[in-house]
Amino acid sequence: MATNKCTNSEEYCAIVATSERVAWTTEEIFRDRCFDATKNMVPDSWVRTQHLTFLTAKEQRTLNHLRAFSYVHLFGGFEEFIPIHLFGRVQEDWHADRTQLRALLRFGEEEMKHQQLFQRAEVGLEAAYGYSCGRYFDRGRLVEVTRAILAHPPLARTLILLALEWGSQRHYVDSVQKNAPDQSDPLYADILKYHWIEESQHTKTGELEITQLAQGMSPAEISSAFDQLLSIGGVVDAVFTGQVEQELSTFQHVTGRQLAESDVMALRDALNMSMRAIWVEVSFTHPNFMRVAVDLSKEGAAKLGIR
Numbered sequence: 515m516a517t518n519k520c521t522n523s524e525e526y527c528a529i530v531a532t533s534e535r536v537a538w539t540t541e542e543i544f545r546d547r548c549f550d551a552t553k554n555m556v557p558d559s560w561v562r563t564q565h566l567t568f569l570t571a572k573e574q575r576t577l578n579h580l581r582a583f584s585y586v587h588l589f590g591g592f593e594e595f596i597p598i599h600l601f602g603r604v605q606e607d608w609h610a611d612r613t614q615l616r617a618l619l620r621f622g623e624e625e626m627k628h629q630q631l632f633q634r635a636e637v638g639l640e641a642a643y644g645y646s647c648g649r650y651f652d653r654g655r656l657v658e659v660t661r662a663i664l665a666h667p668p669l670a671r672t673l674i675l676l677a678l679e680w681g682s683q684r685h686y687v688d689s690v691q692k693n694a695p696d697q698s699d700p701l702y703a704d705i706l707k708y709h710w711i712e713e714s715q716h717t718k719t720g721e722l723e724i725t726q727l728a729q730g731m732s733p734a735e736i737s738s739a740f741d742q743l744l745s746i747g748g749v750v751d752a753v754f755t756g757q758v759e760q761e762l763s764t765f766q767h768v769t770g771r772q773l774a775e776s777d778v779m780a781l782r783d784a785l786n787m788s789m790r791a792i793w794v795e796v797s798f799t800h801p802n803f804m805r806v807a808v809d810l811s812k813e814g815a816a817k818l819g820i821r
């Protein structure tokens with residue numbers, strides 16, 4: 515790929531400097547703390563089953579716990595492609611601006627750390643719950659989904675990555691910190707908080723990368739990146755469906771509840787809707803993502819319903 519010299523060294527320098535200042539270790543977040551399974555783990559807005567009156571309060575709590583597990587499980591799985599994607603960008607031009615390369619490599623390393631954070635959270639949640647939770651991602655599916663995402667061009671990958679990162683801001687700042695500070699487990703809320711602190715640097719790098727990638731692309735090529743983004747969305751959507759089935763299966767196993775077929779359908783619908791709401795709606799309606807999308811291509815953004 516041709517070298518593009520139009521990078522902004524000062525901005526990449528500032529991103530790395532902030533990243534060094536706010537960096538954390540998984541150990542610093544967990545310390546000697548455990549999750550408290552006697553209470554809800556995440557806000558009700560993450561689950562949205564409160565209207566299902568056939569569920570007891572204890573069963574609602576179990577669903578809340580399962581959704582908290584699903585979130586860290588899925589985030590860890592989705593982040594698998596990011597270091598490979600970023601190191602690919604570095605390999606395209608390893609004599610590029612040094613500050614840009616450093617920002618990309620650091621970004622990738624942080625995502626590896628996030629995956630470890632989420633894996634530790636999975637183990638900690640299961641220990642607190644006293645049972646195992648269903649996982650959509652086994653080794654085979656993780657490789658399959660990661661390959662499917664990486665099969666798409668860099669601009670589409672960078673766009674979905676940016677959307678997810680802005681989404682992680684809303685997961686902490688909007689749904690926990692502003693609206694429901696007392697509805698979340700303190701350790702779980704810290705995981706969201708510290709993840710977002712590093713993701714907020716990644717969004718800055720992501721915007722710079724999008725600008726650079728779009729240089730030299732025709733309007734039609736940029737618009738088609740949004741079709742490719744929707745194609746990645748299809749891959750991710752299948753994961754949501756699969757993880758909801760894992761939630762339903764764990765729920766029935768743990769509670770021993772034999773729900774009527776119509777109740778299972780209502781529960782499945784509610785869980786599918788809330789799963790998409792906390793990932794897709796939250797990410798693609800973030801004002802900053804919408805701004806980036808429209809600035810890049812009005813025609814492309816319209817394919818996501820952004821005008």
Ligand SMILES: [Fe+2]
Pocket residue numbers: 593624625628709713
């Ligand atoms: Fe991350």
Ligand SMILES: [Fe+2]
Pocket residue numbers: 625679712713716
């Ligand atoms: Fe990130």
